Each structure stands twice: as C-alpha cells, then as structure tokens.
Amino acid sequence: MRLTCVFIMILTLGSPLRADDAQAAKDATIVETLLRLKTIDVNASAKLKAAVLRHLELRKGTAKYVELVTKLKLRGVEEELLRVAIEDPATTQGVGAATLLLEREHVGLILERIDGKDEAVATKVVAALGYVGNKQAIEVLKPLVTDQTRSRPVRTAVANALGRSRLGERFLMTIVEQEKLPADLNFTVANVLYASTDETIRAEIAKYLKLPETANSKPLPPITELAKRKGDVAHGSELFKMKATCSKCHKVRGEGKEVGPDLSEIGSKLSREAMFVSILDPSAGISHNYETYQVILDSGNIVSGLKISETDDEITIRDPESIDKTFAKDGVEEIIKSTISLMPADLQKTMSAEDLVDVVEFLGTLKKPGT
Ligand code: HEC
Known part of the structure; x- marks a missing residue:
C-alpha cells in the first residue's frame, strides 16, 4: 500500500518534466526533418514554426542557435540575432548573427542601434560589424568614420572595426590620402594601419601619419x-x-x-x-564622470577641470593641479562640457x-x- 503511494507520488512529480522532455524530443525530430527536407518553408506553417522556436528557446545565445536560424531560413528572430551580436561580438555566434542580419538586409535594424542614444550599444554593434569584416559590413561602416555628428568613441570604434579587414584598412588609407580623416582619429587610424600585415599599407601610412614620439624623439611601435x-x-x-x-x-x-x-x-x-x-x-x-568642463568667466578667463559640484548659484571645478576653485554663477558667462580629456x-x-x-x-x- 505504502509502496504504491510512493510510486504514484514519483509519477505525479515526474510527469510534468517528462511531458516537457517528450515535447522537446518531438521538436528535435521536427527540426532534424526540416534540416533534411530543405524544400519546406518553416515560416509558412505556424505549427512547424512554433516547434522550431521552442527548440531554439533552449539554445538562445549559442552558435547552434545562429546555425539553425541560418539553415532553416527562419524569419522573425532578428531582435534575438541582434542581441547576440551585441552581447558577444567577438564570437562565432556573434559574427554569425551579425552576418545573417546583413545578408537578410536588416541594415536598418543595425543602424537604429548605431544611431541610438546608448553609446555602449552603438560601439558594440560597430565592433560586431568589424569582426564580420565582409563587404556588406564595411559598406555600413564606411560613411560613419567621417561623420562628425557621431561621438568620438563611436567613430573611434568604427576606425578600429574597419582596421580588422583588408578592405577596411584600404578604405581608411584612402580617407587619409584624401585628407578627409578627422584629426581626432589620427592616433587610432595610425595605430591600426601601422599594425597592418600588408607591407604597402604600412609604407603608405608612414608618409601621412606618425605614431606618438617618446623621450628620444623615436616614434612608438603600434x-x-x-x-x-x-x-x-x-x-x-x-x-x-x-x-x-x-x-x-x-x-x-x-x-x-x-x-x-x-x-x-x-x-x-x-x-x-x-x-x-x-x-x-x-x-x-573619457571615463564617465571625468569629463572636462570649461568655465568661461566674465573677465575673459577660462578655467578647465572636472566639475566637483554645481548649484544655481555656484560651480566648483577641480583643475589639473588638483586645486578646487569655486565661481559664483553671476561671474560666469558660459559653462562648456569638453570632449577633450583633462589627462594630457x-x-x-x-x-x-x-x-x-x-x-x-x-x-x-x-x-x-x-x-
Ligand atoms: C593632469 C592629470 C592627469 C595625469 C598627469 C594623468 N592622468 Fe590619467 N586620467 C586623468 C583623468 C582626468 C582621467 C579620466 C578621463 C579620461 O578617461 O580621459 C584619466 C584616466 C586614466 C585612465 C583610464 C581610467 C579608467 O578607469 O578607465 C588610465 C588607465 C590612466 N588615466 C592612466 C594614467 C597614467 C598611467 C598616467 C601617467 C603616465 C596618467 N594617467 C596621468 C588625469 C590624469
């Protein structure tokens, strides 16, 4: 009697799990069949698509996920692909996801993130395109490097991303030759091109840009x-x-x-x-909270430093000598947040x-x- 009770308990406890297992096994069979019968369009059948999505749900964020979406030509998972590309740009799944988005002409979705307010996301999307490094990715990156409406960290990320492929390196070289490179990217681009594995690019960049010099006036290696x-x-x-x-x-x-x-x-x-x-x-x-502020005083004087505090009446600035100076707002003409670091x-x-x-x-x- 007691034994039957235990047996029933195990059965009831175990059953939800087993139902899930059974479903997962069924879904796996469907996916396998679909992979073999390449003629069936998953997107046309709600039932098949549901089975595939359940199967994929358990593999989110993996290279297998991206591989299955690619092979099954599954549509409607673009947001998830983008998420993978942003989270792991330098991995097989990240590159696979970004490649797929480009192939399927979801450039709009990609640009939306690059144009968005979140700079960290924008730089990661750009990095993902750099790791893809094919013609489509380079075409998306090309116009961004000289687009001065974009922040410096984003443009820096674009230059580094272009530097990951030969096509991108050549494009950077052309911009340098045409004197279209914004000066604030000189260092980044010089570093990228001096480190090129292409000898002609290294020789060519040396005619235009120098790497920073050290004490004995010798340029640094990249x-x-x-x-x-x-x-x-x-x-x-x-x-x-x-x-x-x-x-x-x-x-x-x-x-x-x-x-x-x-x-x-x-x-x-x-x-x-x-x-x-x-x-x-x-x-x-520039590290968050360490932006440089320029306080332009009525006297014509300009004081630069970190903003320590600001009220309606006064502002306190810490200068590069670590001296805090407080100014009454009615003697201040303008306060400008600078894009130049206080660090020399x-x-x-x-x-x-x-x-x-x-x-x-x-x-x-x-x-x-x-x-
Ligand atoms: C005149 C002041 C000044 C001097 C001198 C200076 N720094 Fe900085 N440093 C800063 C400021 C301000 C920041 C934050 C703004 C930024 O990220 O550029 C910073 C940022 C940094 C960061 C990035 C920190 C982070 O959390 O990301 C590093 C690393 C660093 N400095 C190293 C150095 C080293 C090494 C030296 C000496 C060779 C040095 N700094 C000299 C002011 C200075």
Missing part, C-alpha cells in the same frame, strides 16, 4: 606590438610616482592625488591594449617605449583583492 612586450613592475611603479607624473592625478592604494579615477583596481578593468590607449589617446574614451595626451614624451611598457606592466598588477 599598440598591438607594445602590448606583447613584458615590462618591469618595480620600475613602472617608480615611474608612475615620479617621472611620468601619474600620481599627480591618480590615487593608487591611498597614495596620490584625485584628479582622475582611482587606479587601485585598474588591472581588473582594462586590458593591456586598453591601458596603452588610455595613456596615449586619453580623449578616445603627450605623457609618453618624457618616457621611452620601455618605460611605457613598464608603467602598463605595473598597472596590470593593480587588481581587485582576491583575483
């Missing part, structure tokens, strides 16, 4: 090459505090001034390449390439406790 070098942590730490003047603006574990962000855990936040970019081209991507763009000039690698090596050791 960042991809710098990032491969190994540095001396102790020397980097010393440079950070002394010659390179980083401590004038950055705190590390309680030491240093607070003009820029605290760098005590920067090694957990940025890749080596991103650290080189932060130092050599600070305005390419030529800090490498007092260092050698080796010094710079040492500083980045040191930054790389600054990790969140326990990692």
Whole structure:
C-alpha cells in the first residue's frame, strides 16, 4: 500500500518534466526533418514554426542557435540575432548573427542601434560589424568614420572595426590620402594601419601619419606590438610616482592625488591594449564622470577641470593641479562640457617605449583583492 503511494507520488512529480522532455524530443525530430527536407518553408506553417522556436528557446545565445536560424531560413528572430551580436561580438555566434542580419538586409535594424542614444550599444554593434569584416559590413561602416555628428568613441570604434579587414584598412588609407580623416582619429587610424600585415599599407601610412614620439624623439611601435612586450613592475611603479607624473592625478592604494579615477583596481578593468590607449589617446574614451568642463568667466578667463559640484548659484571645478576653485554663477558667462580629456595626451614624451611598457606592466598588477 505504502509502496504504491510512493510510486504514484514519483509519477505525479515526474510527469510534468517528462511531458516537457517528450515535447522537446518531438521538436528535435521536427527540426532534424526540416534540416533534411530543405524544400519546406518553416515560416509558412505556424505549427512547424512554433516547434522550431521552442527548440531554439533552449539554445538562445549559442552558435547552434545562429546555425539553425541560418539553415532553416527562419524569419522573425532578428531582435534575438541582434542581441547576440551585441552581447558577444567577438564570437562565432556573434559574427554569425551579425552576418545573417546583413545578408537578410536588416541594415536598418543595425543602424537604429548605431544611431541610438546608448553609446555602449552603438560601439558594440560597430565592433560586431568589424569582426564580420565582409563587404556588406564595411559598406555600413564606411560613411560613419567621417561623420562628425557621431561621438568620438563611436567613430573611434568604427576606425578600429574597419582596421580588422583588408578592405577596411584600404578604405581608411584612402580617407587619409584624401585628407578627409578627422584629426581626432589620427592616433587610432595610425595605430591600426601601422599594425597592418600588408607591407604597402604600412609604407603608405608612414608618409601621412606618425605614431606618438617618446623621450628620444623615436616614434612608438603600434599598440598591438607594445602590448606583447613584458615590462618591469618595480620600475613602472617608480615611474608612475615620479617621472611620468601619474600620481599627480591618480590615487593608487591611498597614495596620490584625485584628479582622475582611482587606479587601485585598474588591472581588473582594462586590458593591456586598453591601458596603452588610455595613456596615449586619453580623449578616445573619457571615463564617465571625468569629463572636462570649461568655465568661461566674465573677465575673459577660462578655467578647465572636472566639475566637483554645481548649484544655481555656484560651480566648483577641480583643475589639473588638483586645486578646487569655486565661481559664483553671476561671474560666469558660459559653462562648456569638453570632449577633450583633462589627462594630457603627450605623457609618453618624457618616457621611452620601455618605460611605457613598464608603467602598463605595473598597472596590470593593480587588481581587485582576491583575483
Ligand atoms: C593632469 C592629470 C592627469 C595625469 C598627469 C594623468 N592622468 Fe590619467 N586620467 C586623468 C583623468 C582626468 C582621467 C579620466 C578621463 C579620461 O578617461 O580621459 C584619466 C584616466 C586614466 C585612465 C583610464 C581610467 C579608467 O578607469 O578607465 C588610465 C588607465 C590612466 N588615466 C592612466 C594614467 C597614467 C598611467 C598616467 C601617467 C603616465 C596618467 N594617467 C596621468 C588625469 C590624469
């Protein structure tokens, strides 16, 4: 008697799961059949489509998902494809999803995100197109690089994305030759083209753009090459505090001034390449809350710095020397948010390439406790 009770309990508990399993097995069979019978249009039958969608639901975000959508020519999942492309641009599924959107002429959907207010999303979509790197992707990217209505971080992402394919590199080279490249992208594009595997592109770019110079007036190698070098942590730490003047603006574990962000855990936040970019081209991507403000005073004087506080009556600005200055609003003519970082763009000039690698090596050791 008791045994039957337990048996019934197991049956009832187990049954919903088994029903799901049965459904999943059925759906899998349908999908397999559809893959074999290539003549059937999934989109024409609501029942078949429902089975395929249930099957896909369990595989969201994977390369298998994108593969099935491609092979079955399934329509109506474009938003999910875009989500995958944005979330994992540098993966098989991300590239597959973005490629499919381009092939199916959903360029509008892609541009909608690039044009949207969310800069982080826009730069990720752009990155995805760069990893796709085919003619269709390049065509979408081309007009964006010179479009000054777009923010600098988006245009920088576009230049980097174009630099991932030969077609894109050639296009960047043409823009440089025609002198159409916006000056704020000089560093990004020089870095991309000096690192090209095409010798003629490297020779050609050298006629137009230089990489930043170090202490001995020697140009730096491109960042991809710098990032491969190994540095001396102790020397980097010393440079950070002394010659390179980083401590004038950055705190590390309680030491240093607070003009820029605290760098005590920067090694957990940025890749080596991103650290080189932060130092050599600070305005390419300005950290949130660290935008530079220019306060134009009635006297004609202009004071630049970070905005520490602002009320109806006054504004407080922290200048590059870490001095806070407060101005009464009735003596202020205009307050402008600048697109230029407060961090100087030529800090490498007092260092050698080796010094710079040492500083980045040191930054790389600054990790969140326990990692
Ligand atoms: C005059 C002040 C100043 C000096 C000197 C300076 N920085 Fe900065 N730094 C800033 C400011 C302000 C920011 C934030 C704005 C931005 O992202 O450009 C910043 C941002 C950074 C970032 C990015 C931080 C993040 O969270 O993304 C890194 C890395 C960095 N600096 C490293 C350095 C190093 C290394 C040096 C020395 C070689 C240095 N800085 C010298 C002011 C300075």
